[in-house]
Amino acid sequence: MEESVLIQLCLKQDHTAQEFLYKKYAPRFLALILRYIPRRDDAEDVLVESIFKIFTKLGTFKKEGSLEGWMKRLVVNDCLMFLRKNKMITVGIDTLNEAKADLDDSFIMEKDVEALKRVIDSLPSGYKIIFNLYVVEGYKHKEIAQLLGISVNTSKSQLIHAKRSIRKQLGLTNLETDHSKTEDHDDE
Amino acid sequence: MMMNNFKDMNNKISSWDQVSEELNNLEQTPSNEVWVRIQQKKIRRRLIRLSYSSIAATFLLIVGVFLFNQKESLSFSGYSYEPGIEQTEAESFLASITFSNTHLQNGKVAEGTVPKMLVPKNP
Numbered sequence: 001m002e003e004s005v006l007i008q009l010c011l012k013q014d015h016t017a018q019e020f021l022y023k024k025y026a027p028r029f030l031a032l033i034l035r036y037i038p039r040r041d042d043a044e045d046v047l048v049e050s051i052f053k054i055f056t057k058l059g060t061f062k063k064e065g066s067l068e069g070w071m072k073r074l075v076v077n078d079c080l081m082f083l084r085k086n087k088m089i090t091v092g093i094d095t096l097n098e099a100k101a102d103l104d105d106s107f108i109m110e111k112d113v114e115a116l117k118r119v120i121d122s123l124p125s126g127y128k129i130i131f132n133l134y135v136v137e138g139y140k141h142k143e144i145a146q147l148l149g150i151s152v153n154t155s156k157s158q159l160i161h162a163k164r165s166i167r168k169q170l171g172l173t174n175l176e177t178d179h180s181k182t183e184d185h186d187d188e
Numbered sequence: 189m190m191m192n193n194f195k196d197m198n199n200k201i202s203s204w205d206q207v208s209e210e211l212n213n214l215e216q217t218p219s220n221e222v223w224v225r226i227q228q229k230k231i232r233r234r235l236i237r238l239s240y241s242s243i244a245a246t247f248l249l250i251v252g253v254f255l256f257n258q259k260e261s262l263s264f265s266g267y268s269y270e271p272g273i274e275q276t277e278a279e280s281f282l283a284s285i286t287f288s289n290t291h292l293q294n295g296k297v298a299e300g301t302v303p304k305m306l307v308p309k310n311p
Contacts, residue, residue, distance in 0.1 A: 136212060163204070
């Protein structure tokens, strides 16, 4: 089904179209939510809220980006709202210079996504949230800083710590030749 | 040899972009309960809207009936009546009467409300 038709039908509260949208995106959204909220029951609660919000706010989607991108942002916002409400966000403050001191951003690892996921889940909440927002969801440091009420430098340093922690826990090998490609782009 | 290396690289992750891609491709099937809960939420919202609409309609109806039944209050040269308290005679009735900067025949100025007073129909 074409996206614009799907949106129109969902706006008309067409049950079949809404179910189609749900079946297409809900599994991806649940995986996304579980990256922030590890308890499945809580994650499903947030999914219910998010999907319901998507159905009610679909009229505000301006077609400037992709529908999936717009929906993902809504889901991420709901995740952060849940974490904030339950006081599950703790972002430490550390200096950027300290964090940058021994950063080597290159690595090579086996494609074991489950292991990677487990390591990310085990990160302290601040590292995990910032890593997910920046690396996985593609938010800029400036946006993360605004969303979490922290400074841009804190966001950057937490990301460096998160990456370092992941590399350490996975025992990753350095990949010197690929260094430039994987360097953290310093956008804000 | 080259082919083997290529295959090896396919099983490796060597950048954060690849990490992102792999994690974004993950899916978790929600329990059936989730869709049911979304439907229940939709129904609840509709019911709430419906009850708000009925409350608003009832309120408008009450206001309408009140305005329709309200008797016109009389006012002339400083008098204003709230008629219909108790009609006693054909030519006069009991009413509360409010004086506001009313110049009486004796030259005094009357102010205030008298709760019950016999008022002629044609003063």
